Each structure stands twice: as C-alpha cells, then as structure tokens.
Amino acid sequence: MLDILISNKTRVKLLLRFFLNPEQQAYLRGLEKEFQDSTNSIRLELNRFEEAGLIVSFKEGNKKMYKVNSNYPLFDDLHNLAMKHFGVDQILDHIISKLGKLKAVYLTGDLASGRDSDLLDIAIVGDKIDREYLATLVEKTEDLINRKIRTVVFDTTETNRLPATRLLIYDERENGQL
Incomplete structure (x- = not known):
C-alpha cells in the first residue's frame, strides 16, 4: 500500500519500523541487518528523518541510537497509518x-x-x-x-x-x- 505512495523502499521500512511501535529504538548496523539494505541508503534516510524531526538520536555507549519523536506534529497520523498498513x-x-x-x-x-x-x-x-x-x-x-x-x-x-x-x-x- 505505502509502496505505491512512497517509492523509496528504505523510507517505507523506516517509517513503519519507527511508527508502528514508538517505544522501539534502533541503530544503523541493526537496521542494516534487519532490512538487508546498505548502510549508506539507511543512513541517508535516517538523516532526512532526523532533519525533519520525525526521529531523534542519542548515544548509548558507542552506538548512535534512533527513536521516533513522539512530539512530532504528525506523530499520531503516522502511527495510525502504520497500524492500518498492517x-x-x-x-x-x-x-x-x-x-x-x-x-x-x-x-x-x-x-x-x-x-x-x-x-x-x-x-x-x-x-x-x-x-x-x-x-x-x-x-x-x-x-x-x-x-x-x-x-x-x-x-x-x-x-x-x-x-x-x-x-x-x-x-x-x-x-x-x-
């Protein structure tokens, strides 16, 4: 469904990954293994999401972790979209x-x-x-x-x-x- 609206598959995966369960955190290498995609394409989308305010990053040990920004103005809409998608x-x-x-x-x-x-x-x-x-x-x-x-x-x-x-x-x- 979302693949038709958003042609970038990595972007769709990240949207669904972060907005389905907002409590979940992720880091770049973990997402690489999960999506079986290049770190470069994932990093690019993570940077876009962070610049737009959809996600926030923080350090946990030597890892840069990412988590959804629940204060994002469209958070509820994107969460509901992920729920409907599944x-x-x-x-x-x-x-x-x-x-x-x-x-x-x-x-x-x-x-x-x-x-x-x-x-x-x-x-x-x-x-x-x-x-x-x-x-x-x-x-x-x-x-x-x-x-x-x-x-x-x-x-x-x-x-x-x-x-x-x-x-x-x-x-x-x-x-x-x-």
Missing part, C-alpha cells in the same frame, strides 16, 4: 470488538519489535473467551488483510506469561481507545 485497525474492528469483555490485547512478535511480517501475533487477555468464535473471526479477518493471524489467549491471572516485547492495541480501562 491491518491492526481491521483486527480491532472485526475481532476485538466482537469478542465481548476483554482486559487487553497486545501485538507481539516481529511487528511489536517494528519489523515487517506477514504473520500478526496477537495476545488476548480476558476470561471466558469463546475460542471457536475467535477462530472464525480470525479466519475472516485474515482474508481482509491478506496476512496470517496467530492468537494466544491468556486468562487475567496469566498476565505474567505475556511476551516481554509487546504493543498494547486495546485496553478495557481506556474503553478500547489508545
């Missing part, structure tokens, strides 16, 4: 909203780390979740977003078993709004 909005509309009382829903796996993936890992926290109905909803949503969805359901007493790297996409305390 189909998170469809997951909220077609799965989460129909399951009833949930405590929280997290995006885990590669996407929670800001890495593109055809597989969406979702951790659902709630009691008395109808797993057969969930499987039906997941199957329908997979057809809509052209990605596989893998779900793991946790009872509210099992939250200590949640993966360490996760991105909250639904919270009952916020009435689903994040």
